[in-house]
Amino acid sequence: MKMKALLFSTLASALVLTGCGGGNDAATEEGGSQAGAKTIKIANYFAADHSQNVALEEVFKPMVEEQSEGRLKVEIYENNQLGDEAAFTDGVRNGTIEMVIAGMGLQANNAKIGVTEWPYLLEDYDHANEILNGPIGEEIAAEFEEFNVKPLGYTANGFRVVSADEELRTLEDFKGFRLRMPNVPIFLEVGEALGANVQALGMSEVFTALEQGVINGQENPYASLVNSSWYEVQSHVLETNHMFSPNIYLMNMNFWDSLDPELQEIVEQASEETAQYQWELAVQSDDEMKEYLTEQGLEIIVLSEEERQQFVDAMDPVYEKLFEKHDWAEELVNRIREQ
The missing domain is CATH 3.40.190.170 (Bacterial extracellular solute-binding protein, family 7)
Structure with a gap:
């Protein structure tokens, strides 16, 4: 799908990435040259060239690896490589996976988590962003913590x-x-x-x-x-x-607690900037996607x-x-x- 890769590459180059640079890769404790380095495996169900993974690759990974000075390494497992959403959501809850981009699937256990997906409730991207990144979004995000996960930011899957x-x-x-x-x-x-x-x-x-x-x-x-x-x-x-379907970054709470305050701040800031970048990509991509679909007949x-x-x-x-x-x-x- 060369067109899709080009689309997101074009969108990415048009936006200024802050805090992003070419850092030194850390190695895991098992096979690396840097003792004590931790690996953040991130699982999701999106295709590799989806804006969710573009944002992780272009903002989160370099930002975390550079600013942690090799103390953290990021590995991205897209497209259900670590199982479907139910499997990797279980994984982040029990600690076999450090971080995921999840939908609101946990609403099956706590209905309040899924309220922003209720039909015809959010009017447009601006309204969705205002709600999710404001007090109501914080109130809903807090509900995730009962599942042994740390919510780190909402992203935009989009209007269905x-x-x-x-x-x-x-x-x-x-x-x-x-x-x-x-x-x-x-x-x-x-x-x-x-x-x-x-x-x-x-x-x-x-x-x-x-x-x-x-x-x-x-x-x-x-x-x-x-x-x-x-x-x-x-x-x-x-x-x-x-x-409207949002996604959310979730990190295993035990892994989060194992990070010192400096690393927690790095991960939190990187999550914020990555989420906002992805949101911008998602908003800009809808018209391009519609044009592409029309071209395909x-x-x-x-x-x-x-x-x-x-x-x-x-x-x-x-x-x-x-x-x-x-x-x-x-x-x-x-x-x-x-x-």
């Missing part, structure tokens, strides 16, 4: 759209449509509210399922649609923007305000259920909508 092997435009079109969604309750409920035949599959299974017609489509941000090459077996995109359907409102209204039963189930939910949703 529906790709399909046929034209979709109305709720009626979703009847009988086999739609892949993550195996997370809020996603499944949103898919059902759309009227789709929801299929829960892992990210690594999506391409084959699309190619073989097991599913008709999937929903994810534009970057995932392009970087995972799903567009090769799809013909249409419906720009629903029905949910996909038709992108943008809803009118009236058409979009039908989708918004279809989520009322989802919110009624959430408000009934969680006594904190309505107040928190109102705070987010008012900000």
